[in-house]
Amino acid sequence: MxxxxxxxxxxxxxxxxxxxxxxxxxxxxxxxxxxxxxxxxxxxxxxxxxxxxxxxxxxxxxxxxxxxxxxxxxxxxxxxxxxxxxxxxxxxxxxxxxxxxxxxxxxxxxxxxxxxxxGSKRNDQYMAYDKYIGGTVTAAYKNYRNRISPYLWNSYPFTKEFDEYMYRFKTRRFEKQLKFIDENPESLFSLYALTDIISMGFDKDMSKTGAAYRSMDVKLRNTQEGLRIGRLIQIRSQGAVGTMAPDFTLYDVNHKPVTLSAYRGSYVVLYFWVTGNDLIKAENYRMSKASGLYKNKKFKIISISLDPEKKKRVWEKEVRENNLPWVQVWGLKSGPLATTKLYGNLGTPVSIVVDPDGKIALKDLNSHELQYQLAEYMK
CATH class of the missing domain: 2.60.40.10 (Immunoglobulins)
Known part of the structure; x- marks a missing residue:
């Protein structure tokens, strides 16, 4: 990692x-x-x-x-x-x-x-903020990882347990950061909290992040960093949790159109990925487990390849050879890139969950986080 x-x-x-x-x-x-x-x-x-x-x-x-x-x-x-x-x-x-x-x-x-x-009042303020939110992601990562022998770090049981732990930790930390901003609107570290939320990629609920930003003192919002964060929040509010999932039509390996709105009434996982990456292979394996686990429920997966056009044949070959048991789509030319922009310029591998009403329920999940959350939704 x-x-x-x-x-x-x-x-x-x-x-x-x-x-x-x-x-x-x-x-x-x-x-x-x-x-x-x-x-x-x-x-x-x-x-x-x-x-x-x-x-x-x-x-x-x-x-x-x-x-x-x-x-x-x-x-x-x-x-x-x-x-x-x-x-x-x-x-x-x-x-x-x-x-x-x-x-x-x-x-x-x-x-x-x-x-x-x-000796530094500013550092004392930072340490108080850090203690309030439960510490850094780095510290949580190291502390949990170091509790187990290194030879088990790459095992599936440990990575699953570890990812779930980190997801819970980051979720709690996110809520505490929002609370800190609400209670300390003039603090320099309220602005840092928003910088951290955005750069760590944990701005999953942009309505909450945007509200926290707007509650912050106008002097901090008008700084260079404050203005930058404001622009990012505006961009990432596109395709935010709680909003209607933007519709799209992309094409599968047989060049047949796949439209998101056709799956209304089911939970749909939009899985953004690219070929030729060991991490992606591991994510595909875990996604297969999720697919099998919920195959008898109203649950669908649509994989959206973000490979460039020159790698289209590589993508087709990998999909066919691995026999991935869910819908696989790739848009001609800039289709997939345009699609990911609709959802806030996502990286890979990452998943979004769309609920049966067509609203975004969960965002920016890796496969372990996805399974952890789906277990709650599919009870």
């Missing part, structure tokens, strides 16, 4: 210089009594700077100036193997904090991941 990182607040406040202090920052830290070759790497998300310091009796220090406050990472290279190598590890020892031009202290007994950052 691609390493998840906290979203960068790009130009979080339009007049960033107002927030930034001119004196610069100092980060003084201590991690036990570690010495060379142990190193600490410092990365600022805002400026994209990378620096390192060799530990001496556990101590390290970084100095600089940030024009716009934003997130930064400290990561521990315990054995001096290099930044690229520690980034490949599943248990990266890393601490993320909110960086401004303050005198910052980092104390950690044995590892950065359990370190404590003090």
């Amino acid at each position: 691609k390493r998840i990182v906290l979203s960068l607040l790009i130009s979080i406040v339009g007049a960033g210089a107002v927030l930034a202090q001119q004196k610069g920052f100092t980060i003084k830290g201590k991690i036990g009594s570690l010495n060379a070759p142990a190193k600490v790497y410092f990365v600022s998300h805002e400026t994209k700077t990378l620096d390192s310091a060799i530990l001496k009796n556990g101590t390290f220090q970084f100095k600089g100036i940030v024009k716009k406050p934003g997130f930064a990472d400290l990561s521990l290279d315990r054995y001096g193997v290099g930044k690229d190598n520690i980034d490949l590890e599943n248990n990266t020892d890393e601490l993320t904090f909110f960086l401004d031009n303050s005198e910052i202290t980092v104390n950690a007994q044995d590892s950065l991941i359990r370190g404590k950052v003090t």
Whole structure:
């Protein structure tokens, strides 16, 4: 799974210089009594700077100036193997904090991941926000994954359990972020919460996300980042949960038309995918399980290939060879791309559930999340 990182607040406040202090920052830290070759790497998300310091009796220090406050990472290279190598590890020892031009202290007994950052009021506010919403997706991912032996990480039972856990965690976190914005409309971290919701792809209910955005203080909405989020919400409200699913006519492998509205009265899963990807193959396998599980109910799957026209023959071959037991469509030229735009420019693989009345019930689901949700709908 691609390493998840906290979203960068790009130009979080339009007049960033107002927030930034001119004196610069100092980060003084201590991690036990570690010495060379142990190193600490410092990365600022805002400026994209990378620096390192060799530990001496556990101590390290970084100095600089940030024009716009934003997130930064400290990561521990315990054995001096290099930044690229520690980034490949599943248990990266890393601490993320909110960086401004303050005198910052980092104390950690044995590892950065359990370190404590003090000295910055802005970071204190971030930590209060992070605690309120239940922590980061990265932390939840690592904590759950590390409870089980690595050789089981790719097993079907674990991935199913893991995906369901992460779906529940992100759903709870989304609701807490919305509540935080409602209670703190003038907070910088209300804007960050919306940035995080959008960039993490968890803006499944755009009516709630849009309402939260509109409840936020107008000064934050009028910043560069606030305006960007507003435009994205407007775009993604197309095909939002609770709205009527936009109709379309696409074509199957035998060039016969398939129209969404013809399936009114059934639950319909719109499954957006592309060929030639191991992740997609795994999703197809899981989708097959969902197809078999609900074959005796009013439940249909329409797979919409987003392959370009030059890969149409590859798509046809894969559909026929794998004998995928549901409707497979591909639109001529830009047909599928136009279709995905109707639903808010989705990625792949991802699914949307349309209810029997033709309304979008669920959006942006992977196959495990889909099965978890369908189990509730199909009781």
